[in-house]
Amino acid sequence: MVLRIFGMSIVFTVLAVVVGFVYGGPQAAVLVLILGVLEISLSFDNAVINATVLQRMSDFWQKIFLTVGVLIAVFGMRLVFPLVIVWAASGLGPVAALDLALNPPADGAATFPDGSPSYETLLTDAHPQIAAFGGMFLLMLFLGFVFEERDITWLSFVEKPLAKAGKLDMLAVVVAGIALVLTAEFLAPEDKVSTVMVAGVLGMVTYIAVNGLGEFFDTGDGDGPSELAKATGKAGFFLFLYLEVLDASFSFDGVIGAFAITADPIIIALGLGFVGALFVRSLTVYLVRKGTLSEYVYLEHGAHWAIGALSVILLVSIGVEINDIITGLVGVVLIGLSLMSSVRRNRTLAATS
Template sequence: MSFLISIVALVVAFLYGGPEALVLTLILGVLEVSLSFDNAVINATVLRRMSEFWQKIFLTIGIVIAVFGMRLVFPLAVVWIASGLNPVQALDLALNPPADGAAHFANGDPSYETIITDAHPQIAAFGGMFLLMLFLGFIFEDKEITWLSWLERPLIRIGKLDQLSVVIASTVLVITAAFIAHDGEQSTVMIAGVLGMISYILVNGLGELFNVDEEGDEPSTGPSDLAKAAGKAGFFLFLYLEVLDASFSFDGVIGAFAITADPILIALGLGLIGALFVRSLTVYLVRQGTLSEYVYLEHGAHWAIGALAFILMYSIGTPVPEIVTGMVGVVLIVAALITSIIRRRREGDDELPATADTALVDTKE
């Protein structure tokens, strides 16, 4: 289905703006996919804990939010708020940029692209801190299986210190505002970063709270591990997924403006091609039980999240090429996949004699 919709999106792009629009949309789709492998894995880890009803909600309403909300409405909302224009004027500004490509109109008003670029520090601070909290929650969580054991096990031990994630995230935020952010942006970065932390703590905490109320079990670190969360718990896991997906999409949306400022092409490339591909990959991982078979994938995805969080914070002061952001995530996930395959084969070799004996008993019976 995602391939069919991608073809439709490319056809629409061609009809909208000719061959150039077609190429730009294809590039945007590739950009989003390259940045979103870790997003798909993390989405799958949460989605498999939700009831079938909430899984369907995420794959229907959630995709509408991802495609039209984050890839079309969000950039327009940024322009609307930052420039003081009303929504109609913001859309007109996006669809009718200066003919000469200048950064400003004749009357001195900033262009759509300029406004979005200027809003990058607060967007990156919010998304970076949300993802950093998610990463820290995972690496400090006590777990049976570790990937980078030489590093993860000591982190699990020191993670027993109460609220260590908040302490580290706050320290990173202060360092970013003091030494990385440009002059005049410090307070904006601090406020946006704190809001990102609050959003994570609130949404994650509500999910755990309602899982305890409905299931009668103890909460776990990060999104609840309780299977098939429904009702209020399912709703808050859905909300958690949407905020998480939004945080992942910030870098793609901002990076898209290095390619084109046209909101229609961004919605087609990042949304209909990229976001739908991520949803398809998420569904595949859940239905195939891939995360259970390849046990290090979740670890690799979280380490990719940690890398993305630090890249977002660093990018507040220094631009980071999208190829770097995308490749870091891909390399970590591929490494996790390879080591998972090696572990699986090793375990399969160890269990082979027992499997043969079981087959013999079944035959005799």
């Protein structure tokens, strides 16, 4: 089962490394692997959340997520999306933006001799609004989880009071709105305050719209998609859309982090997309097929707390530079702790039964 699920990812990893070697020699091949590891470490919590949503989708929409969704993740978010940002930020045409990406200044300089900014500089300059959008989307996802009452809690001393507070209508929107205002006021650069506010509001609206439409058409009982939802496909479509927006919120952080390693968009696309994104997809399928989330009940909690931490990191990164190692480790540590708690709970239940 493991080979069947991860087999395609392994094949594409080998192909990506080979293409990297042909494209840029041994150094490029090594960079492809390093970027793949970076993407997996940053997106492990994304895989857990993906699995919680994917298991509610019909077989048809699961296949769409694992085919069309992969193409969007690999080519759209890891290659085309950064180019579109540079295109929009610089006013260059798409061909000129691609040429700018493929021909960076010598010695990794931030500008060309004529003073024009590099592809990396333009992409980094767009970080505040992208971080605001992604941070607010992820914050809404986290708040929606912790403000909801549930039978099983992991950090009960925090989750139970938050669930009680969540009975207040629209509390998540209020908390997220306050966080956005504070971010724009105290963290955003002076010339980016309005764009951060607009991007953050768009992130909130996108979450509310996509999540709300998914819940509206999902007539199931929460344990899986109902027959009506499977038949109409509307719930599956909006869940698919939700997953793609979620992936977008995660992916840009990885793209920005990749520039600490290389500015070459081809190597970034190979490492983050063909290695990292595909392995995250395979890991998502593995979690669903193995029923891991049902067996280790705190994993979903750990992933949501990791997403909450990532949303805060994204918002703080608008004004403060944060090392990507910290970003990756926070998620890994929280999910690791939730896994350990799940194992301990299972042993306790087995001993008392």
